[in-house]
Amino acid sequence: MPLLATTLQLLxxxxxxxxxxxxxxxxxxxxxxxxLDNPDDFRAYSVRAEAMPGRVSSNCATSPPKGWGKCISATEAAALTAWTSNSPT
Known part of the structure; x- marks a missing residue:
């Protein structure tokens, strides 16, 4: 959770x-x-992954959802599957 501060003069x-x-x-x-933006989320991961085109992780299990980078591990794939199957629609 981000902690923000300001002053009345700046406002x-x-x-x-x-x-x-x-x-x-x-x-x-x-x-x-x-x-309020989180620069360390999956968007930053995707940018770093795309910046290194020849680099492929040896623990790639499956293709991730669009915008998540090149590959995800089996652990990440299982967590994503569990999370998406439990989310309300």
Whole structure:
């Protein structure tokens, strides 16, 4: 869960959509969307995986859902299957 902080002076000067939010653990003031975003999620994994085209993991078990990168391990595939089969529709 992200922990955000701001000041009344910054809110008055830039409004709530400006770079007025400080997310603990980050190094800059950010807009609310950027402060709440998680740069370490599967999108970042996909970008790193696609940046190394010749690299294929030896523990690739199956193709992941679209946008998750090149492959996932058997453990990740089992967890994904269990999670998607238990999600409400």
């Amino acid at each position: 008055a000067a830039h409004g709530p959509h400006g770079p007025v939010w400080w997310r603990y653990g980050h190094s800059t003031w950010q807009s609310l969307d950027d402060a």
